[in-house]
Amino acid sequence: MKSNYAVMKAELCLERQGFFVGRKQLETVKKYTEKYMLEKTYNPTTFEHDLYYFWMKQGYFTPKAEIGKPYFSIVSPPPNITGQLHIGHGLDNAIMDTIVRFKRMQGFNTLWLPGTDHASIATEVKIVEQLKKEGIDKRDLGREKFLERAWQWKEQYGGRIVEQLKKLGSSCDWSRLSFTMDEKCSEAVRKQFVSMYKKGLIYRGNRIINWCPVCKTALSDAEVEYSEQDGYFWHYGYTTSDGKTTVTFATTRPETMLGDTAVAVNPNDPRYTHLVGKTVIVPFVNREIPVIADEYVDMEFGTGVVKITPAHDPNDFEVGVRHNLPVIRVMNDDGTMNENAGEFAGLDRYEARKRIVARLKEMGILQKVEPHKHNVGSCYRCHTTVEPIVSKQWFVKMQPLAEPAIKAVRDGEITFHPERFAKTYFNWMENIKDWCISRQLWWGHRIPVWYCEDCGAEICEETDPTVCPKCGSEHIHQDEDVLDTWFSSALWPFSTLGYYRGSDDFKAFFPTSVLSCGYDIIFFWVARMIFSSLYATGQVPFRHVLMHGIVRDEQGRKMSKSLGNGVDPVEFIDKYGTDTLRFALINGVANGSDIRFAPDKIDGTRNFMNKVWNASRFVLMNAEGKALVPLDECKLTLADKWILTKLNDAVQTVTELLEKYELGMASQTLYDFVWSEFCDWYIEFTKPVLYGTDEIARRDTLSVLCYVLDEILKLLHPFAPCITEEIYQSTPNHGESIMIARFPEYDQAHCFADDCNLVEELKELVTKIRNIRSEYGVAPSKRIRLYVAATDERIRQCDVYLTKLCNLEEVVFESAPAGDKTVKAVGTAATCEVPLGDLVDKDKEIERLTKELENVNGEITRAESKLSNPGFLAKAPAQLVENEKAKLTKYRDLKAQLESRLGELK
């Protein structure tokens, strides 16, 4: 059958050879498509790219917005435009594509919406670096020119990452590609901000925020990373104004003393009660400050005295508010000391620290220096130590937003996979502080607030004002700051679907079905999407959250640039293909756990793909040019019934697992089914028929082979899209594309439990006979005779299988002649005798059978003790008891056989 894919492939092939494809080439194309067959070796690079082109061209990725139709939708976590594809994206996309392809094949109207993130601070840092190399300072360039550069950057790098994502084979709808700063998303940001502002959920205020002196911007709490560092405790004190005593404390940041406005003790601390209300003098700045009493001070810790710097410490700030203390900032935005620092003004914060310590020592004030490990916060972008600084910033009031967000998860409107991440979520949401959303940057959504220079009014509307609505003044200016990049990401599920424009996409695909991302961005992103969506749309943004872990290297280390242990997905795909990458990342991995991406695993996966390829070649080579019939017209063999039953089991298991988003187990099920059942056994079972002379039997077996292969390809397609499509296009009677084929469904007509059991018994016998051959060193090429005493008469149907799989010259269904020296294989369905003549070693045989008997005895003991337990009989499910009884019977039979054989030998 000529397919669109084959035609396209032929066209591409001709084009590459420099041909123009027109009517004249039709004959050539025809010739090519008729002969189109699988290449001899699996070489993914020869077809993956073409396949993707084909899918795109066919428009399979682009659903129509059909309101009311059963849908399945995912919005991609938008990668930053700063970056390039890394293995984490590979994992993310592998997971999403697997789910999306599965749902699409199940018939859902499926949308996977991709996009990129402007990544305000991250991108700005990069551009500033780039400018620096050119000797340009951001300030000199000016805001407007800088933004031009930024948009250029976006075009260049945003485009690059999209191209790289396509290499993964992701079936996302590129026609709906979004960007956090495109018109649609910016509009959503504006409307959301204005709405929240008007409801009082966004406010401006003086608070302690985390300040990055290099990026020169405020950061949210989530953007600060803490790490333990070696520091010191400097012990010294301030003398009371009357000069009588000195109150001693310890500090890790002596430079902040210049901004001290009090010294605090615990009100219940008898050591200091007499000092409360007195004043002390801060050296260098000679400021007289009070000794105050506040519960915040821990009497047990240090000396029980704390110096209070409201402008540079969050706790001190709170204390300052309670006691109405002055707030004195001693640092500039770049981390140098300001004019309030007296003689230290102008020095870098660390230089000032050094000098202050030296001066304290000189003055004899410093009493003790102690090494001290403490946690220091640093900027998540540039890793500079952040400085807590009091500053006027914009905040989102979190309490009213957190409550419904907690409720939605508690009520099960959103489910986390695995569940434990809900706890992490609650933990954070329940202790959340207001979110600082203003950034002193240029690249991003500018805060839509204008200030009137004449009347001081604050103007926040959906459209830009030209005059002050209060006093009519034209002297208004917009806030200089931009929004935290996560503010726009938080709207992503509904901004991209056009919620604020009332678009059909939103009506057809919202709430989205699943969100898939790494657990490292629960706080940054997942939590914020939930409360933002509940606020804006009144609905949850997604029903399920599927969390995955971090991809690590062979030794379990995080992949990082500095370690140079990262795997470049693009290079990897060029070498192994995307199917191997994806499968290796998913197969056998439990949700939410980190993944070790080791060479072993890669080889194993590549080998599996190769296995699939070659098994398919086996089927297709044999089927080539042969007539096939539908299954219900076939006379099914025992092996056929067995594989169909096993396939049915696989279909059921895989579907159930995929529906629960257990991708790792689903793919493992397929891996085992394909390799250990289909390849290792079924293909071998078919060989006697395929190489036999019965034409009808051959036709029927081929029909089953092709059917099972087809089903396998479809089951495997979500996990390994390319190889499955490539093979599918070569199967007889295939459809247009496997992507749009129906996902296999459980089929009651293909359930043959009894035959299936018989084959399992056959397999058991085969293994035992092979074991004997191996143990006795019978050359694999040597054909031997086998005597079979059947305990299950049906085993007589299996002579061809036994002959083939054990390499026999003959199967005789009777006991071996009395004089023959044989070795016995005792199985459930039969006892087989392998005549080995002088090879038979009596002692070895006794040893072998005794060991087997011990095993069987162990089983009998176990089963008997279970069955003699009244509690088990009374409470265990009936089926389980029945199974146990059947087993006991079986093992008793085996025991009898083994004992009789041992008796003969002795």
Added chain:
RNA sequence: GGAGGCAUAGCUCAGUUGGUUAGAGCGCUCGCUUCACAUGCGAGAGGUCGUAGGUUCGAGUCCUACUGUCUCUACCA
């Protein structure tokens, strides 16, 4: 300080409402150019499921404590 994860074969890890003789890959041993595949085939060795209790007819799985280990979170100056 708070929360959570993990501990199963030599290594890396599966094991979802408790229920066959606890699995896989790699590694290891032995044997095979068997006409889809040596990126392969066949056979095999290897685990008292971290420790101690408890619940149960039944525990790798549930509960408690402990030990070791990792992560997140808080930020006691």
